[in-house]
Amino acid sequence: MNSLIRYQVEDGLALITLARPPVNALGQTLRAAVLDACQRAASDASVRAIILHGDGKLFSAGADISEFGSAASFAAPSLPDLLSRLTQLDKPLIAALSGLALGGGLELALACGYRIGEPSLRLGLPEISLGLLPGAGGTQRLPRLIGVAPALDMMISGLPIDANRALELGLLDRLAASADTLVEAARAFALDLLGDLAPARPQTPFAEPAASVAEDFFQQYRQTHEPRWKNRLAPRLVLAAVEAACVLPLQAGLERELALFKQAEDSAQSAALRHLFFAEREAGRIPGIAEDIALRPVARVAVIGAGTMGGGIAMNFANAGIPVVVLEQKSEALERGLANVRRNYESSVSRGKLNAEQLEQRMQLLVGTLDYADIADADLVIEAVFEKLEIKQQVFRTLDEVCKPGAILASNTSSLDVDAIAAVTRRPQDVIGLHFFSPANVMRLLEVVRARETAPDVLATTLRLAKRIGKVAVVSGVCFGFIGNRMLEPYNREAHRLVLEGATPARVDGVLTDLGLNMGALTMTDLAGIDVNFLVRDSNRSAFADDASYYRVGDALYSLGRYGQKTGRGFYLYEGRQRRDDDEVVALAERLASELQVERRLIGDAEIHDRCLFMLINEGIQLLDEGIALRAGDIDLVWTNGYGFPAWVGGPLHYAEQLGLDKVLDGIHRYRDSLGTYGQRWFQPAPLLERLVAAGKTRIEKI
Structure with missing residues (x-):
């Protein structure tokens, strides 16, 4: 059998394992291997049902993005063709889903008659993030399975849902007790289906998806959402494809979806988003630094300054489960800063992003202090004080005295000379710039400023840590303002x-x-x-x-004194966040x-x-x-x-x-x-x- 697939038959069940690490991307070679394996199982009289699952920790993260925009994207068997052929099998086909089932991976699962998942599974259709729409049946099969509104929400947001939500929606038929028992649970599910004489493909719950929404649903949806889509093409194409699912039979809907997908794939917007996708992966590769370089351990972080920026920076690490000590000069400023952090978390709770238990867990990871001695054992210290070179240099002189050897000393400066900051220490090799963007707990960008003497392992450690806290890290050299400013x-x-x-x-x-x-x-x-x-x-x-x-x-x-929004007057006049033109500025x-x-x-x-x-x-x-x-x-x-x-x-x-x-x-x-x-x-x-x-x-x- 093809090395991308493992195939075995036991007790009348064909077990087909996707084995294309690291994410089982559904490139042409894997698509061909899946088709061959499924056809082999379909033609084997001893096989009564087929189980499809992923090797390792995940099912499939989707299509091979490197194929988009090239002939390989639709090389035979194309993903739409493969999935259409799978839907025609006359034996029950069960997708056993672990880890991730995203994009084309979820569409593959939708083409199966039945689906079972494990508790940590995440399922989603994130194609919109690449300026695309699901192009292998997702816009047609998902609304027929779970209804139009939740299906459209998954595609427009691009965000994954968890296994429990998938079970609730009917996207999963069963939930295994754990990832370790998933395959055994899938076998038991298959035998139950055979025992019940279940059909190869059950009737979909929303065979007429339009019946799941109000008659004016799409009109209202456009009026509500189009203003924030601005010039983006992909959301409009997704909506058009789902609308087609409501007015066309399945086969015609699939043809319409494919045409819309090709329109998206050929667009300048999708090319731009794919450019950024690959740029983000390339950004962590630094010439001269080996990928296997030994990293410095970062188990405890300290932040100097409890203002808006310092508090936001601290939240990033608490969110990742890393203890943080926040240092301030005055108790009033420290209490105010920690209170602001709590308010930020409370806002997340009110919006359903966190629960009360998670809020308290994160606050317990944040400790305030007025004493530099309390940060002596920190592995990483980030200075976030007033943007003035002399002030930052004084902080670093103090850090040089109190911090343990090997601690990484970082400045959150947005424009100042990191070499000049490092020069006041006896350990310039340990100094780096980490420019967080405001609000630091929200913005994804982190400019990592490599000073003249920054050690390679310091740079590599901070880049790895940036991923851990959910940042897009970009390395900059030292100049006024770095790259962005x-x-x-x-x-x-x-x-x-x-x-x-x-x-x-x-x-x-x-x-x-x-x-x-x-x-x-x-x-x-x-x-x-x-x-x-x-x-x-x-x-x-x-x-x-x-x-x-x-x-x-x-x-x-x-x-x-017209400082902008904070004073209600700047280039514009403000009433809250409402902005008005001001003739005085023109004058x-x-x-x-x-x-x-x-x-x-x-x-x-x-x-x-x-x-x-x-x-x-x-x-x-x-x-x-x-x-x-x-x-x-x-x-x-x-x-x-x-x-x-x-x-x-x-x-x-x-x-x-x-x-x-x-x-x-x-x-x-x-x-x-x-x-x-x-x-x-x-x-x-x-x-x-x-x-x-x-x-x-x-x-x-x-x-």
């Missing part, structure tokens, strides 16, 4: 300057949100705090001392433009788009050329996970490739020539961009 500077610069030149804040932000960003640059400045933006800019003022024009609007708002920009002799004019959407986005892209390419970022994909991960850049666009550099690198370069040249001295100062193309275009390259890579 350094790119934010020219992006923000153009947004501010465009307001000075005549665009309203709403017009600037509207162009950016039309692309799919969560919020525009000026709204983001108001949210983060104009005061914070001022202080970061002020600490780097020498970089633009010869041109004081673009930040004058931001400086003026700062001097007026302020007009006055400042007059003082600076900046001509105000009508500015079109294309110019707003190009100036903000091309400068963002240009800075990213420069970071790659300097070696601050290791890969173009790393830069895209930073901006999609930390700054609200739409994942379905793929990140700034992937977007540049879709626009055309020559178009980006031409645009930079155009504004350099048309914007006078300002253009000559700021619109300087990255040398790597020029080299790529000159070489006829369409992909961004170091050359």
Whole structure:
């Protein structure tokens, strides 16, 4: 038998085991092997029922994603064809599900007549995260099995459900006592079916799925959900496929699903999301660091600072079951910080994300202290104090004295020189930057800043730990602002300057949100705090001392105490989170433009788009050329996970490739020539961009 499959017959039962580690991805070779094995069992007169299960800890995590977008995706037998043929077997086919049954793996289980799972099983259809929809019968068979509303929820959310919920919905027929007894339970289930003379395929509970929802269900669903889908194609295609399940017979519905899947697979959005999928897996591979490097143990963590950021950082580790000591200077600040953490957990309980017992378990892992001696045995210490170099350096001098040898000392700085922080210690090899993004307990991005002397095992340990706490970790070298905030500077610069030149804040932000960003640059400045933006800019003022024009609007708002949402006034007026335009900001920009002799004019959407986005892209390419970022994909991960850049666009550099690198370069040249001295100062193309275009390259890579 094929090495991807194990096949045995006992007591009239054919046991077919998927054995393609690590996740039993349903690539062409495994699909062919499954078909051969099932046909063999079907033609064997001694076989009365067939059990399909996965080797090791899981059934199947789905299709082979590397095949998408290529001929291999539908190489014979295609997954839809394989599953259709399985539904035609005249013997009971039982899927014994362990660990994960996701995507194509769950569709394979749906093609079986019966399903049994184990308690830790998770089942889901996450194709939407790749800009796809289930394309092997999931949108047609699942609504007929569990009803339209829960099926649609699984596909639109992409989130897995647990075994108990699956049993409740009817997605599972039985639940084994444990993963270890799953196969035996499946055998017993098969014998029970044979004893009861059960049909090869039972009647589905919702043979007419439309009857499971109200007549106006799809109309109401669109009205409710489409506004938050923005420009995303995949949710609309999922909805269309499920709607087809309600108006078409199964075979016609399968054909409609396949057409919609191919539309999604061929889309630029799916290509962008697949780019990010592979970029995330590549981000943890660091040149020169072996995958089997010995890691430092991290069993206890300390966080210096109990403010919003420090508390959020501490929650990440408590959530992962790692004890955390939170240190503050004053008892009032410590009590306030721990109380905020509890409130955050209580909010999760109220939203059904946690239960009360889990809340208390996590709070018990958090201990507050005012004494540095209490963090002496921590394996990892993360400083999260005020963003000022001298203050952080003093903290690290103290850590150097009190922390045990081999402890990893990390700074949560968002822009400061990690080499300068490490230099005040006698152990610079143990120092690293861990830039969490606010709110730290929610945001997935973690910039891991590798200082000049950071030891390889320190870097490797923090990357592994980032996975443990659910973060997307991207390695950055040391420079002002690292990857994300350094790119934010020219992006923000153009947004501010465009307001000075005549665009309203709403017009600037509207162009950016039309692309799919969560919020525009000026709204983001108001949210983060104009005061914070001022202080970061002020600490780097020498970089633009010869041109004081673009930040004058931001400086003026700062001097007026208009700090953004927190004060109710910034680039916009706020009532709670409701934002309104403010004519005073336009008048302020007009006055400042007059003082600076900046001509105000009508500015079109294309110019707003190009100036903000091309400068963002240009800075990213420069970071790659300097070696601050290791890969173009790393830069895209930073901006999609930390700054609200739409994942379905793929990140700034992937977007540049879709626009055309020559178009980006031409645009930079155009504004350099048309914007006078300002253009000559700021619109300087990255040398790597020029080299790529000159070489006829369409992909961004170091050359």
